[in-house]
Amino acid sequence: MTGALSTTLRVLLSAVVVAAAAGVVAWKFWDYVVNPWTRNGQVRAQVVQITPRISGPVVNLPIEDNQRVKQGDLLFEIDPRTFAAAVEESKGDLAQAQANFDEAKDKADRGRAIFKKDPGAMSEQEVIARENTQRAAEAAVLSAEGRHKQAELDLEFTKVLAPVDGYVTNLGLRLGDQAVTNQAALALVDINSFWIHGFFRENYIGGITKGDRAIVTLMSYPDQPIEGRVDSVGWGIAQQDGSTGEDLLPQISPTFEWIRLAQRVPVRIHIDKLPEGVELRVGTTASVMVMTGTAGKDSSKPVAAAPRALQ
Numbered sequence: 001m002t003g004a005l006s007t008t009l010r011v012l013l014s015a016v017v018v019a020a021a022a023g024v025v026a027w028k029f030w031d032y033v034v035n036p037w038t039r040n041g042q043v044r045a046q047v048v049q050i051t052p053r054i055s056g057p058v059v060n061l062p063i064e065d066n067q068r069v070k071q072g073d074l075l076f077e078i079d080p081r082t083f084a085a086a087v088e089e090s091k092g093d094l095a096q097a098q099a100n101f102d103e104a105k106d107k108a109d110r111g112r113a114i115f116k117k118d119p120g121a122m123s124e125q126e127v128i129a130r131e132n133t134q135r136a137a138e139a140a141v142l143s144a145e146g147r148h149k150q151a152e153l154d155l156e157f158t159k160v161l162a163p164v165d166g167y168v169t170n171l172g173l174r175l176g177d178q179a180v181t182n183q184a185a186l187a188l189v190d191i192n193s194f195w196i197h198g199f200f201r202e203n204y205i206g207g208i209t210k211g212d213r214a215i216v217t218l219m220s221y222p223d224q225p226i227e228g229r230v231d232s233v234g235w236g237i238a239q240q241d242g243s244t245g246e247d248l249l250p251q252i253s254p255t256f257e258w259i260r261l262a263q264r265v266p267v268r269i270h271i272d273k274l275p276e277g278v279e280l281r282v283g284t285t286a287s288v289m290v291m292t293g294t295a296g297k298d299s300s301k302p303v304a305a306a307p308r309a310l311q
Contacts, residue, residue, distance in 0.1 A: 036204035037306070040264060041216065041286035046193035048164060049184040050075060053157040056082065058177045065171035068191070069162045075186065078179050080158040087155050090148040097144035101137035108134040164190045169282075194280045196228060196269035198288030201262035208233055211295030214269045217306040219285040224275045225305040230290060234266040 060077035063069065108130040114122045160179075166188040173185050196216050200208070208230060216226040245251035269288060274280070287306040 035289055035291050036200055036208060037287065037289035038198050038200050038204070039285075039287045040199040041288040042197050042199075043218070043280050043282055043284045043286060044195050044197050045280070045282045046190040047169075047282065048166065048188040048190055050160060050163075050186045050188055051182055051184050052078060052160055052179040053181060054078060054083070054154050054179075055181045056158070056179055058173060058175055058179055061173060061175050063168050063171065065168060067168045069166060069168060069188070071162055071165050073162045075160045075162055075168070075188075076173060076179070077160070078158040080155055083151065083155040083158055086151040087148070090144070090151040094141070094144040094148045097137070097140045101134070101141045104130070104134040104137040160185070162188060164188065164192065166191045189282055194271060194282075195231065196226075196271065196286055196288060198267045198269055198286070198290070199264040200267050200288075200290075202265050203262050205233055205265050205267065207292040208267060208290050209292070209295050213291040213294040213297075215289045215291070215303045215306070216269060216271070217287045218278070218280075219287075220281070221275075221278050223305055224278055225303060226271060226274060226278065227303075228269040228271045230295075231268040231270040234268075237263060237265060 056078040058076050059079045060074070063073075063075055069075065108127075111122055111127045111130040115124065115127045169187050169189050171186050173179075177185075179185055196214075198214070198216075210230055210232060212230040214228045214230055216228055218224075218226065241252050242250045267288070267290065271280075289303075289306065291303075
């Protein structure tokens with residue numbers, strides 16, 4: 001009798017342990033059962049293409065690959081000597097144009113004064129001609145000023161500065177390389193522009209609205225969830241069916257009626273705050289869960305990172 005009772009107790013204890021374990025597992029997975037989630041997430045950011053405004057050899061390159069820079073930091077410098085010489089030349093041209101204008105204005109002023117005092121001493125046509133010469137000289141001054149300002153800008157453009165705080169990435173530029181006007185020389189990841197794209201199946205997005213709370217789990221930091229909010233839901237994705245094919249006829253892929261693959265729609269997640277020690281890198285993988293119905297609510301309920309089985 002005692003043995004049977006002992007066996008019964010062991011069975012009951014085992015059942016309790018199993019039930020408790022099942023409860024813990026269910027509790028841990030519950031949010032991912034009742035809310036839409038996807039393992040198809042990606043870290044994104046604005047990548048600024050640094051493009052020189054002038055051409056010339058690179059003579060100063062104080063940055064290194066993957067270096068963090070601040071807005072206004074020098075990225076690289078193009079040989080300034082040619083452009084400094086152009087500034088001096090344009091300065092001389094401006095001075096000459098100003099001198100010509102002063103002379104033309106003096107002649108026009110004297111012509112008007114003479115004609116006013118004694119119309120017979122100078123013809124009206126001569127006065128008009130002097131005034132036209134003055135206007136032409138004035139236009140030449142404006143043109144020379146424009147060329148001088150452009151020369152000064154070109155000299156300023158020899159120093160290429162960081163337009164935003166960010167990370168230099170995939171740096172291939174070297175000292176002595178020829179920088180070419182309007183051709184990207186390097187890329188800069190804007191450190192203040194990171195967001196998460198979660199690609200949800202189309203049958204999941206019906207309940208997702210702007211402002212819903214989102215939990216992001218990066219594959220590189222599986223135990224440190226990142227909280228955010230839904231910023232927007234994409235309005236369209238590229239379609240293959242119906243695109244123009246051979247003989248300008250539409251291309252239609254065969255469809256298996258018993259297999260219907262849901263399309264993936266991008267959902268943009270704004271990151272509220274990064275946990276300490278977490279660094280975002282463009283293109284890395286993430287799992288994303290959206291807690292529907294939480295838009296406009298200040299939820300303080302802690303949410304754990306996605307279970308390893310769902311990452």
